[in-house]
Amino acid sequence: MELRKEYFADERKDDLKEIGQPRLRSDALGHVTGTTTFFADRNLPGLLHLKMVRSPHHHARIRAIDLSEAGRHPGVVRILTADDVPHNVYTILTLIQVGPEDETVLATDKVRWKGEAIVAILADSERAAHEAAERVKVDYEVLPAVLSIDEALAPGAPIVNEYHGQNYYRYDSGESRKVRFGDVEAGFAGADHILEQTYGSGPIEHAPTETTGCIVVPEGSGRYTCYTNTQAMFFTLDNTSIILQMDGAKLHMVGGTVGGGFGGKVDVIVEPIAILGAKLTGRPVSFIYSREEEMQISSPRAAEKLVIKDGVMRDGRIVARYVKAYIDAGAYSRHSPYGAQKSAAHFPGPYTVPNVWVDSHCVYTNRTPSSAMRGFGVTIGDFALEVQMDKLARLVGMDPLEFRFVNAYRDGDMKAHRQPTEGAALIECMQEAARASNWPVSEKYLQMSSARREG
Amino acid sequence: MKKVPVQFTLNGEDKAEFVESGATLLKALREKIGDTSVKAGCQQGTCGSCAVIVDGELRLSCLTLAERCDGAAIETTGGLAHGEVLHPLQRAFNEGFATQCGFCTPGMIMAAKALLDGNPQPSREDVVEAISGNICRCTGYEPIIQAILAAARANSLSAA
Amino acid sequence: MAMRQGRGVAAVNYPTGMNLGGDPTQALVHSTPTGNFMVSLSSVDLGQGMKQIMAQICAETIGVPTDRVIVDTADTDTGPHCMGTFASRGTHRAGNAVIAAAREARQVMLEVAAEELEVNASDLDTDGAGNIHVRGAPQRSISIFDTALSAHFKRGRSISGRGMFLIPRSYPDAETGAMKPSTCYAHACTVAEVEVDDETGEVNVLTVKNIFEIGRALNPKMVEQQLVGGSWMGISHALYETTEPYYPSREHGGRDFNEYLMPGPGDLAQTEVIVLERPAADGPYGAKGPGEMCANPQIPAIANAIFDAVGVRIDTLPITPERILRALKANGTENAGLVAH
Numbered sequence: 001m002e003l004r005k006e007y008f009a010d011e012r013k014d015d016l017k018e019i020g021q022p023r024l025r026s027d028a029l030g031h032v033t034g035t036t037t038f039f040a041d042r043n044l045p046g047l048l049h050l051k052m053v054r055s056p057h058h059h060a061r062i063r064a065i066d067l068s069e070a071g072r073h074p075g076v077v078r079i080l081t082a083d084d085v086p087h088n089v090y091t092i093l094t095l096i097q098v099g100p101e102d103e104t105v106l107a108t109d110k111v112r113w114k115g116e117a118i119v120a121i122l123a124d125s126e127r128a129a130h131e132a133a134e135r136v137k138v139d140y141e142v143l144p145a146v147l148s149i150d151e152a153l154a155p156g157a158p159i160v161n162e163y164h165g166q167n168y169y170r171y172d173s174g175e176s177r178k179v180r181f182g183d184v185e186a187g188f189a190g191a192d193h194i195l196e197q198t199y200g201s202g203p204i205e206h207a208p209t210e211t212t213g214c215i216v217v218p219e220g221s222g223r224y225t226c227y228t229n230t231q232a233m234f235f236t237l238d239n240t241s242i243i244l245q246m247d248g249a250k251l252h253m254v255g256g257t258v259g260g261g262f263g264g265k266v267d268v269i270v271e272p273i274a275i276l277g278a279k280l281t282g283r284p285v286s287f288i289y290s291r292e293e294e295m296q297i298s299s300p301r302a303a304e305k306l307v308i309k310d311g312v313m314r315d316g317r318i319v320a321r322y323v324k325a326y327i328d329a330g331a332y333s334r335h336s337p338y339g340a341q342k343s344a345a346h347f348p349g350p351y352t353v354p355n356v357w358v359d360s361h362c363v364y365t366n367r368t369p370s371s372a373m374r375g376f377g378v379t380i381g382d383f384a385l386e387v388q389m390d391k392l393a394r395l396v397g398m399d400p401l402e403f404r405f406v407n408a409y410r411d412g413d414m415k416a417h418r419q420p421t422e423g424a425a426l427i428e429c430m431q432e433a434a435r436a437s438n439w440p441v442s443e444k445y446l447q448m449s450s451a452r453r454e455g
Numbered sequence: 456m457k458k459v460p461v462q463f464t465l466n467g468e469d470k471a472e473f474v475e476s477g478a479t480l481l482k483a484l485r486e487k488i489g490d491t492s493v494k495a496g497c498q499q500g501t502c503g504s505c506a507v508i509v510d511g512e513l514r515l516s517c518l519t520l521a522e523r524c525d526g527a528a529i530e531t532t533g534g535l536a537h538g539e540v541l542h543p544l545q546r547a548f549n550e551g552f553a554t555q556c557g558f559c560t561p562g563m564i565m566a567a568k569a570l571l572d573g574n575p576q577p578s579r580e581d582v583v584e585a586i587s588g589n590i591c592r593c594t595g596y597e598p599i600i601q602a603i604l605a606a607a608r609a610n611s612l613s614a615a
Numbered sequence: 616m617a618m619r620q621g622r623g624v625a626a627v628n629y630p631t632g633m634n635l636g637g638d639p640t641q642a643l644v645h646s647t648p649t650g651n652f653m654v655s656l657s658s659v660d661l662g663q664g665m666k667q668i669m670a671q672i673c674a675e676t677i678g679v680p681t682d683r684v685i686v687d688t689a690d691t692d693t694g695p696h697c698m699g700t701f702a703s704r705g706t707h708r709a710g711n712a713v714i715a716a717a718r719e720a721r722q723v724m725l726e727v728a729a730e731e732l733e734v735n736a737s738d739l740d741t742d743g744a745g746n747i748h749v750r751g752a753p754q755r756s757i758s759i760f761d762t763a764l765s766a767h768f769k770r771g772r773s774i775s776g777r778g779m780f781l782i783p784r785s786y787p788d789a790e791t792g793a794m795k796p797s798t799c800y801a802h803a804c805t806v807a808e809v810e811v812d813d814e815t816g817e818v819n820v821l822t823v824k825n826i827f828e829i830g831r832a833l834n835p836k837m838v839e840q841q842l843v844g845g846s847w848m849g850i851s852h853a854l855y856e857t858t859e860p861y862y863p864s865r866e867h868g869g870r871d872f873n874e875y876l877m878p879g880p881g882d883l884a885q886t887e888v889i890v891l892e893r894p895a896a897d898g899p900y901g902a903k904g905p906g907e908m909c910a911n912p913q914i915p916a917i918a919n920a921i922f923d924a925v926g927v928r929i930d931t932l933p934i935t936p937e938r939i940l941r942a943l944k945a946n947g948t949e950n951a952g953l954v955a956h
Contacts, residue, residue, distance in 0.1 A: 001835065001839040001890060002890070003832060003890050007828075007891040008891065012892055012894050012901065016675055018681050018743070019671060019672065019675045019831070019900045020831070020833065021671070021834065023834055025549075025552070025667045026670060027660065028554050031548070032554060032564065033545060034491070034492020034532040034533040034561040035492065038491075041485075043489060096636020096784075098636070147864070148862075151863075173792070178789070178790070180791050180792060181791070200862075200930065200932070201862075201932035202857035202860065202862035203857060203862065204856045205856070205869075207872075207875060208558075209494075209496045209502060209504055209591065210494070210558045211497075232700065233659060233691050233697065234696050234697065234699075251691070252692050253691040256659050257557075257660060257689070258556060258660065258661045259494075259556045259662070262592070263701055266699060291497035291501070291870070291871050292499075292871065295870050295874075296858065296868055338635050341787065342633070344787075345787075345796040345797070367865070374906070375907045375908075376702065378629060378911065379907075382914070383911075383914045383918065386626065390623065390625075391928070400624055401624050417792050417793060418791065418792075418794075422799070423830075423896065424802070425893045426828075432804070432891060433626075433824060436826065437824045497871060499872075501871045501873050555664070555840055555841075583881045584881075590877075592848075593844045594843065595845075595883070595886070596883060597883060598840065
């Protein structure tokens with residue numbers, strides 16, 4: 001890695017003593033000696049293992065659940081169903097007043113995705129828990145499922161999630177989070193070329209080497225200590241408090257050493273049910289995702305569909321940008337309504353476009369609920385935008401890098417979501433990229449500055 | 456479950472335990488003996504986080520039966536340092552910023568040790584081959600490859 | 616049938632933080648009797664190095680070496696509230712909270728030292744090595760060790776500070792979408808060179824040159840860790856990763872690391888990272904959040920390089936050999952032009 005100090009040198013004092021120093025990491029000694037304590041690195045006498053019984057169907061009504069055989073299985077200590085969960089229907093963003101509550105901790109009358117949790121087995125050993133889970137009998141009436149954004153939004157589509165009433169999240173702005181800036185139709189009318197393209201992506205897994213999990217210890221004080229690899233301590237504590245209707249003062253979350261997160265450990269899934277198990281059995285409980293659960297059950301990055309329509313002038317200026325973004329939330333909201341909103345604010349990307357229209361939709365399907373991942377609401381949008389930029393450059397016969405200089409945002413430019421641009425540095429990144437990769441660009445672009453416009 | 460006795464050395468120390476028949480070496484080390492430097496990343500043999508050295512060979516402890524290790528000499532990253540004196544691989548991983556979350560690190564170091572024990576001056580290709588069964592999600596692998604090569608260089612200097 | 620080379624570019628920005636319901640993080644700092652400093656937080660270290668960076672920020676602000684600072688974090692009994700580690704917010708939000716707490720602690724520390732030295736606190740400065748001296752008269756000094764002892768055993772002062780950083784909630788305007796969803800933006804531009812086998816559809820990423828603008832590299836080696844690892848993840852997203860290879864079909868989903876594909880140590884692109892620093896006005900020592908941004912520009916840069924190499928556009932991620940072959944087949948031997956799916 002090289003630090004190029006010549007850029008922005010006049011905006012920066014390089015006289016600090018500790019900041020900017022390549023100090024060794026204080027945690028690395030523990031890592032290399034194997035002594036760093038991750039949440040699962042504790043042995044507790046009497047530890048119970050929690051195993052979920054999960055739906056094999058994308059969408060089904062639950063007619064009946066028969067626990068009799070599982071309950072008799074040797075080693076089984078307790079079986080939890082929806083009836084045991086004090087506040088079973090929840091949503092994690094309820095803490096900041098983003099509703100409605102739309103997800104069950106344990107399914108009651110319906111399952112809405114293949115893998116949804118129905119019954120939790122608590123047993124003396126992992127093996128007994130697995131064996132008992134196989135012996136739970138659930139009688140399903142399989143329902144028609146919608147598995148894609150297009151199916152979900154088609155007229156007459158089966159409703160995925162009754163708590164929403166339609167297969168998309170309803171914002172105060174309607175069926176999508178909207179951004180309206182300038183007059184996009186006038187922009188298209190005056191454009192030399194118009195290009196409309198559709199982009200897509202499949203879901204992506206965070207794949208941390210340490211799977212999601214927690215170990216809960218009931219303390220003699222009546223409190224519960226939860227060793228967790230959550231990415232958000234109080235978010236987890238407060239949501240657990242709501243789901244279990246338990247005073248937050250009884251909860252003690254300990255974490256902060258996490259074997260990779262990438263956004264995959266911001267949902268509050270394992271902690272409430274494990275704490276409930278500890279409460280109802282009086283014994284420590286471990287709930288740790290298997291690798292298969294991490295891959296297929298934990299929230300992935302959403303699949304997305306993006307339609308981008310641009311109006312561009314022969315000289316390379318983009319004069320109108322219209323974006324319809326669809327984020328496949330799966331069966332439940334989790335963080336997706338926010339992701340779609342963040343996506344709306346991100347367009348039209350780091351470019352100054354006078355006329356912008358964005359509709360960003362959060363769509364429900366009978367799929368594994370998606371949630372945050374590194375680049376939430378942005379990564380797939382950036383893929384689409386930057387491939388579109390390449391196509392536009394070729395359409396007007398310009399070099400793709402020079403085309404970006406023409407449109408790059410500068411300090412003071414108003415963004416589509418009506419925030420003035422500050423601290424821009426796209427131009428300087430592109431200048432250095434041109435130099436580092438011997439990508440020929442005209443001298444006038446190498447003279448540009450993010451801090452001011454020419455002339 | 457039927458329990459079976461198993462005796463082996465762990466990082467040079469005698470250990471004797473009763474384990475469930477069919478229990479993995481991973482479970483025996485972590486839950487019976489308390490060596491949590493061995494990590495359970497997948498328990499399917501696909502991530503390398505649980506790698507240990509058994510009688511000089513790299514093994515995935517999640518796919519190794521504990522009872523088959525009777526009489527074996529087992530090495531783990533937890534026993535690699537001598538007091539405060541780190542093994543050259545540990546030093547190289549630390550000083551080379553080759554760990555981020557740290558979860559894959561003990562397994563990586565075992566894979567690297569198994570390599571250097573048999574091939575003290577490996578090529579880059581040798582290193583890549585040696586760690587190709589170990590998943591790291593944070594680093595992009597390059598710092599790990601560089602750290603292992605640095606440890607090999609440090610070894611050759613100290614041997615010279 | 617041939618190996619064809621191509622080059623592509625992409626440029627991106629990335630917002631710091633997630634302003635949904637207000638975006639707060641709090642920090643507490645206090646000294647021990649012998650002049651070490653404890654930082655109490657509830658922020659989570661996911662491996663990005665939160666603990667180390669908060670120690671460096673606290674040390675810089677108080678004016679002590681980093682190894683005098685201990686970070687205690689992610690225990691809800693001891694650490695004040697942090698929203699969490701996501702949205703590239705950790706360093707920025709917690710860093711600002713730590714600076715505020717450390718400033719307050721430093722002020723008390725200087726007041727105690729001033730009483731011992733019989734001068735005004737405003738005339739004092741730290742040397743960064745563990746001492747406090749009169750500005751312009753370095754021989755009139757007291758160690759932080761002795762200052763802390765005095766505070767604890769003689770003066771009855773608590774060398775401590777409270778810090779908090781809150782971005783107030785922004786409600787988007789329903790009609791226009793006017794909103795303030797985040798704070799400062801990091802930037803990147805990546806140039807990727809690829810080799811595409813037009814017989815198998817396989818893509819080999821030869822080089823990625825990443826230029827990242829991140830505000831301030833608080834610890835350059837740790838920044839390098841994040842950026843190099845992120846660049847690898849970007850390449851992985853572009854070419855390999857998905858839990859549903861035939862989305863929206865739910866079949867064929869990977870269940871382990873044999874089925875869920877990522878580039879291994881033998882598949883690495885030659886990776887170059889260059890960092891620019893334009894300090895953010897609201898960032899801790901100017902830092903922005905680069906943790907997510909650094910994995911984004913490689914994806915479109917590679918997609919554009921593949922087009923440059925073989926003339927087909929793959930507009931759906933991941934860009935698998937199958938998708939490339941199908942696109943090549945659909946386009947025959949002619950240049951694909953703008954659109955191919």
